[in-house]
Amino acid sequence: MSPLPRPVKDVLAEPALDASVKRVWAKVQLRRRVPAPLVRPSLILGGVLALAAFVVTVWPPPKRVVPMAPVEAVAEVCAPIRLPHPSTPHARRPTVALPRPAGATAAPVEADVVGALLMSVEDAAREGHTDQVVAILGEIAAHHTDDPRAVEALYMLGTVQLEVLKQPSRAAASFRRALELSPSDDLVPRLWEGYEAAGGYGNETTR
Amino acid sequence: MRPLATMSRLPEGLPTETLVRRALRGDRDAESLLYRRYAPGVLSTALRLLRSHTSAEDVVQDAFVIGFARLAQLKAPGQFRAWLLSIVVSQARKRLRRERLLQWVGLDAVADAPLHLQAVGSASVEARGELAVLDAMLRQLPVAHRLAWTLRYVEGEKLDDVAAAMGKSLATTKRYLNAAEERIAAHVALEPA
Numbered sequence: 001m002s003p004l005p006r007p008v009k010d011v012l013a014e015p016a017l018d019a020s021v022k023r024v025w026a027k028v029q030l031r032r033r034v035p036a037p038l039v040r041p042s043l044i045l046g047g048v049l050a051l052a053a054f055v056v057t058v059w060p061p062p063k064r065v066v067p068m069a070p071v072e073a074v075a076e077v078c079a080p081i082r083l084p085h086p087s088t089p090h091a092r093r094p095t096v097a098l099p100r101p102a103g104a105t106a107a108p109v110e111a112d113v114v115g116a117l118l119m120s121v122e123d124a125a126r127e128g129h130t131d132q133v134v135a136i137l138g139e140i141a142a143h144h145t146d147d148p149r150a151v152e153a154l155y156m157l158g159t160v161q162l163e164v165l166k167q168p169s170r171a172a173a174s175f176r177r178a179l180e181l182s183p184s185d186d187l188v189p190r191l192w193e194g195y196e197a198a199g200g201y202g203n204e205t206t207r
Numbered sequence: 208m209r210p211l212a213t214m215s216r217l218p219e220g221l222p223t224e225t226l227v228r229r230a231l232r233g234d235r236d237a238e239s240l241l242y243r244r245y246a247p248g249v250l251s252t253a254l255r256l257l258r259s260h261t262s263a264e265d266v267v268q269d270a271f272v273i274g275f276a277r278l279a280q281l282k283a284p285g286q287f288r289a290w291l292l293s294i295v296v297s298q299a300r301k302r303l304r305r306e307r308l309l310q311w312v313g314l315d316a317v318a319d320a321p322l323h324l325q326a327v328g329s330a331s332v333e334a335r336g337e338l339a340v341l342d343a344m345l346r347q348l349p350v351a352h353r354l355a356w357t358l359r360y361v362e363g364e365k366l367d368d369v370a371a372a373m374g375k376s377l378a379t380t381k382r383y384l385n386a387a388e389e390r391i392a393a394h395v396a397l398e399p400a
Contacts, residue, residue, distance in 0.1 A: 002331075002333075002334075003337075003396040003397050003398050004334065004337050004338065004341065004395065004396060004397050004398065005398050006360050006363070006397065006398045006400060007360055007361055007362060007363030008322070008338070008341070008360060008361040008397075009255070009361055009362055009363055011326055011327055011330050011334055011338070012255070012322065012325045012326060012327065012361075013325055013326065013327045013328065014251065015250075015251055015254055015320070015325065017247055017250050017251065017254075020250055020260065020263070020264050021243075021246050021247055021250060023264060024246065024250070024264050024267050024268045024271070025239075025242055025246070027268045028242065028268055028271045028272055028275075031268070031272045032272065032275060032276075
């Protein structure tokens, strides 16, 4: 057996690169036309240094003393935000009212459960927990349809099902439910667009 | 955008120095001719360095964009090819390191042009087998060793040119080559260096 020659290129065929050469040239020309970005690394560095100087000299602002709520009250308000275990059936959770302090005359403050759940959705989305996002949005859609933000939740749910989970039939069902909840006029076109993208009528399954 | 075939009105035989000087003055025809003159060569080299058509095209594209943008930094206009090759190697190094990182997390880069698939039609089965082993060995080497060895013994570049392309001293380049040679020679039948 004869060894490979040096340079090894001698036993390699010259690749046919005409198409590549043309393609690369087109891209080079295109990129040469685009002006250089206005934001240069030196500017970014300057910005970072200025921000650091601000943080060191001005930050943090003087602390305000905020009276803390009793631990029991906070725990009760936060309880409905906890995610249901996947194995437990979803139970409708009533809106929770903060306990009225003894001697207080004002009406009890209603906890914003849907708001808290939507914040949990943001946290879960930021951490990439798609299953949690879907579970929480499903929770809002199932048990808080009287809240106007349920439509927004259904729209988000449909979008996640369509674009992330690739479940067009479930997405179609979510968009359809959102449309049925009589959303505001500005949401209808987006919902309808999603509904059609998901396959629309005849492509809906709830589970 | 001007098509490649009609992209330059300049005579083909103009020396590289002239083309570089004209390109520095903003002459797009000179840039086109420089591209046409050197792109096929560096594209072939990039393909043999990276084993992927897509990666090779991306690297050469970046190299020309960077090269034209920094043309004023080229001290010897006649050395345009060597200078361009050093940019290609630098871009290829970045790309190979990124690919290696992806490999660690289980995402193998697509190598659609390994060495044995680039063999000439008349190459024997044994030669193709050796090329396949060589390809596998090169993939295992540190990126700098792999690039240096490929430039020296696959491309046939001179030692000085390899060092210049790598942006390393001659001593460092020799060290890379020796380390790579030691591992490759143990598995691949090659003519003596």
